[in-house]
Amino acid sequence: MHAYRFRVTSDENDEFLREIELLASNTFEDFHKTLVESCKFQGNELASFYMCDNQWRKRTEITLVDMNADEDGEANTGGTLIMRNIKLNQIINDPHQRFIYVYDFLNLYTVYIELMKIYQADITLPHPRVIKEVSEIVLPVVKSGIILEAEEEVYDDEGIKSQFGEEEDDDFMNEDEELFSDDSPLN
Template sequence: MVYKFRVILDNEDDVFRDIAILSDDTLEDLHNAIFNSFGFDGMEVGSFYTCDDTWNQEDEISLFDTGDVLGEQKIMSDYQLADILDKENTKIIYVYDFINMWTFLVELASIEEISVGAIYPETIFSHGEMPEDSGEKIFESDMEQENYNEFEDDLDDDDLDMFESDNNFEDFGFEENWN
């Protein structure tokens, strides 16, 4: 069987590729097809993440074994596409280059018969140009920093005076050298 995927760049720009690949190919084969179809050089690593129907990220499937015990962790080459994707489970997230965090939403669009003479994997449709950078991603720690900055803005000068470093700990009810 042939799996046809729509691979959408998670970015403000409308950029996606449609890729046809055999259902018994591996996630590593899909990884290669994705970075080739988007014009990456393949010099960076990537990971797939299982997800639910609303794209909430779940388990990581990495390109290389990064576990503490070699061989304990399953990697992309251990999974055939049909092992994790089917008519009910159609979505997976792909992240390429962990410095730039190129993030793609990968959805199984159809399952079809093999076309005689076709070579798989194949980019069957391409829309949009890749932007220069992956765009700004907001992570939880960034949101925590934003919340801290909002808290700090609410403090006035009198509140901040008590944090001056005059080392006068008597005002706080304990001794400087308590131990």
């Protein structure tokens, strides 16, 4: 039995790295579950693998869920590749095969996956397995199910950080509006 070792990287965090080992008989769903756990994704969003050429151009999509199923839930694939039905050895035909994995199509968490090595598997070890884990993927800060944005710093025209928050700036704007309103004694 062959094993595949993949390197997983991200554009969002240059330090992020995963090396994952899977058996040739593992499915893309097994790979997906390993990525979800390793990257600490919530696991409740749609995801897809895209088989790529050597320039990272997307070629073939392997999706988590068949979005083309008919009303009865019957698959109406028409060529759609579903993760749970596709084994790695059915797709991989290049010793340096590349994939782009996209998780959560609203936030588009994207990682780049490259096959690094094919070798004889040690079947005494559990598979799939994470061989190397460095840093974390960049995720938004979530509090009570609401995504919070980072507090924005305010700078003046010379690039000097303002000592006033946005609320104080609003007070100045209101004073200006009062000076130039129709009721102003200056008019």
